[in-house]
Amino acid sequence: MSLQELYREVILDHYRNPRHRGHLPSPDVHAEGENPSCGDEFSLDLDVDGQTVAAIATQGQGCSISQASGSMMAEAVVGKSLDEIHELTSRFKRMMSIEEGESPVDEERPGSVLGDLEALQGVRRFPVRIKCADLPWTTLEDAIRRVEQGSEVLP
Amino acid sequence: MIDAATIRKDFPLLERRYGDTPLVYLDSAATTQKPNSVIDAISTYYRETNANVHRGAYRLADEATTAYESARTKVAGLINARSSSEVIFTRGTTAALNLLALRWADHLLSEGDRILLTLMEHHSNIVPWQLVAQRTGAELVYLDITPDFAIDLDRLDEVLDERVKIATVSGMSNVMGTIGPVDEITKAARAVGASVIVDGAQLVPHMPVDVQALDVDFLTFSAHKMLGPTGIGALWGRGELLDAMEPLEGGGEMITDVGLYESRWAPIPHKFEAGTPPIAQAVGFGAAVDYLVDLGMDDVRAHELDITAYALDRLAEVPDLTVYGPQDPARRGGAVSFELADIHAHDLATILDEEQGVAVRAGHHCAKPLMRHLEVPATARASFYVYTVPEDIDALVIGLMRAREIFGIA
Numbered sequence: 001m002s003l004q005e006l007y008r009e010v011i012l013d014h015y016r017n018p019r020h021r022g023h024l025p026s027p028d029v030h031a032e033g034e035n036p037s038c039g040d041e042f043s044l045d046l047d048v049d050g051q052t053v054a055a056i057a058t059q060g061q062g063c064s065i066s067q068a069s070g071s072m073m074a075e076a077v078v079g080k081s082l083d084e085i086h087e088l089t090s091r092f093k094r095m096m097s098i099e100e101g102e103s104p105v106d107e108e109r110p111g112s113v114l115g116d117l118e119a120l121q122g123v124r125r126f127p128v129r130i131k132c133a134d135l136p137w138t139t140l141e142d143a144i145r146r147v148e149q150g151s152e153v154l155p
Numbered sequence: 156m157i158d159a160a161t162i163r164k165d166f167p168l169l170e171r172r173y174g175d176t177p178l179v180y181l182d183s184a185a186t187t188q189k190p191n192s193v194i195d196a197i198s199t200y201y202r203e204t205n206a207n208v209h210r211g212a213y214r215l216a217d218e219a220t221t222a223y224e225s226a227r228t229k230v231a232g233l234i235n236a237r238s239s240s241e242v243i244f245t246r247g248t249t250a251a252l253n254l255l256a257l258r259w260a261d262h263l264l265s266e267g268d269r270i271l272l273t274l275m276e277h278h279s280n281i282v283p284w285q286l287v288a289q290r291t292g293a294e295l296v297y298l299d300i301t302p303d304f305a306i307d308l309d310r311l312d313e314v315l316d317e318r319v320k321i322a323t324v325s326g327m328s329n330v331m332g333t334i335g336p337v338d339e340i341t342k343a344a345r346a347v348g349a350s351v352i353v354d355g356a357q358l359v360p361h362m363p364v365d366v367q368a369l370d371v372d373f374l375t376f377s378a379h380k381m382l383g384p385t386g387i388g389a390l391w392g393r394g395e396l397l398d399a400m401e402p403l404e405g406g407g408e409m410i411t412d413v414g415l416y417e418s419r420w421a422p423i424p425h426k427f428e429a430g431t432p433p434i435a436q437a438v439g440f441g442a443a444v445d446y447l448v449d450l451g452m453d454d455v456r457a458h459e460l461d462i463t464a465y466a467l468d469r470l471a472e473v474p475d476l477t478v479y480g481p482q483d484p485a486r487r488g489g490a491v492s493f494e495l496a497d498i499h500a501h502d503l504a505t506i507l508d509e510e511q512g513v514a515v516r517a518g519h520h521c522a523k524p525l526m527r528h529l530e531v532p533a534t535a536r537a538s539f540y541v542y543t544v545p546e547d548i549d550a551l552v553i554g555l556m557r558a559r560e561i562f563g564i565a
């Protein structure tokens with residue numbers, strides 16, 4: 001995988017036109033993440049309807065990898081149940097070799113399992129950048145954990 | 156005149172390659188590479204001279220002590236200190252500034268007093284003073300940055316009144332390259348009786364420094380940014396001020412007598428060097444100073460002016476590139492921070508590394524207040540030293556043009 005491919009259209013498109021940017025008027029939960037070593041920032045608002053993420057809005061600034069990962073993640077989680085989000089997060093982390101386990105990606109059919117997110121696979125070749133791709137996901141995990149603990153969901 | 160292409164042969168690490176791609180090292184403001192003479196001095200010390208210093212009655216210990224103390228003499232000579240006893244070996248600039256904060260500032264300051272800083276300081280010349288402020292009730296005041304990346308001296312008279320007891324200023328910015336207005340600040344500080352500290356982490360490696368001519372009170376610097384090893388640096392201070400300060404740490408080496416309930420301190424510099432010091436590192440530091448003195452600090456500066464002028468010219472050819480620092484090489488050192496179009500500095504650093512083997516730093520460079528002032532979350536920074544050749548800059552420019560392509564910028 002060349003750099004050209006890594007930064008291929010998909011990543012640049014999400015970097016320059018991030019999806020679900022902004023704030024929710026009265027979010028059920030808000031979570032913030034930062035990579036202190038490089039200064040990347042990512043935060044998000046969630047509306048949770050029962051067990052489903054009804055809406056997400058994201059904020060942040062940083063490199064193309066962190067911000068594109070956040071944009072793709074936001075697209076992938078709206079309308080999903082919390083269980084589905086756990087499964088998605090685990091698949092993403094296996095694809096990125098952040099977690100142990102086989103990558104779920106089907107090499108024969110690019111994009112068929114994780115959609116645009118598969119464009120981030122190339123980041124694995126740049127170990128110092130993997131944490132950039134991971135930042136939005138650790139922020140999401142923090143938000144979901146708080147939803148599940150019930151501490152943040154407003155009546 | 157320095158011939159950087161020849162000098163490079165003294166630096167084994169600069170021969171490194173990633174596969175077919177040669178390493179292009181443009182991160183000397185973070186740490187410099189080391190010449191063979193420094194590497195050999197450290198290794199020879201361990202092979203032939205190693206013993207603990209200052210307390211052996213045998214020849215080897217005497218040789219080790221001489222090696223350690225002669226490094227001090229060399230460092231003192233480099234900055235033209237009146238006496239080598241005014242040079243205290245520390246862990247580096249950060250440790251030296253913290254020593255001053257804890258033992259000079261804490262003693263000197265009380266509620267309502269002020270410490271004057273500039274907006275271009277490195278975190279290591281900010282955070283220790285915030286801690287002083289918390290302990291003593293003193294306040295921090297900052298000199299601003301002008302739109303052409305200099306320290307704004309217009310408000311100096313207004314800010315510098317009798318409440319200011321300490322002025323602490325970087326001799327050279329590690330982000331913008333700007334040379335600090337040490338003379339102006341020192342003159343103004345003298346007029347109100349404030350003491351002056353210069354963070355010389357970037358200044359001392361890159362320019363001739365004469366502490367007697369500068370007329371400042373303290374100067375701090377790190378060996379690893381001037382061809383020497385990590386783990387050692389120096390605090391220079393006026394003898395009478397160092398004499399008046401209490402030791403930072405107690406232990407061996409720093410006493411003349413120890414009783415059950417009290418002790419007498421050794422004279423400077425040993426009062427501030429409790430415990431076994433970094434002896435091999437000091438020897439390496441001395442060898443680094445020898446290397447620089449051989450080159451001549453005037454020539455080191457002349458080379459930096461040349462290579463920085465070349466870099467600024469070449470960078471001006473890259474469309475959509477913004478340099479955060481003075482355009483005039485005479486006002487700056489060889490640390491050049493920049494932004495390229497909407498490409499984040501981390502992306503730029505990855506592309507430069509991968510495509511051209513160019514090592515640059517990306518981020519806030521431990522100067523967050525400055526970055527906020529410049530309104531950039533991160534910059535990429537290329538920085539130069541005695542071994543930097545024009546070809547290194549050419550590789551940087553090729554990499555930047557390649558980054559534009561990868562990001563689809565026409």
Ligand SMILES: Cc1ncc(COP(=O)(O)O)c(C=O)c1O
Pocket residue numbers: 184185246247248249250277279280325327328329354356357377388521
């Ligand atoms: C201007 C300046 N001050 C202080 C420091 C801190 O030096 P050290 O990390 O060697 O203590 C640095 C190094 O990054 C610097 O560039």
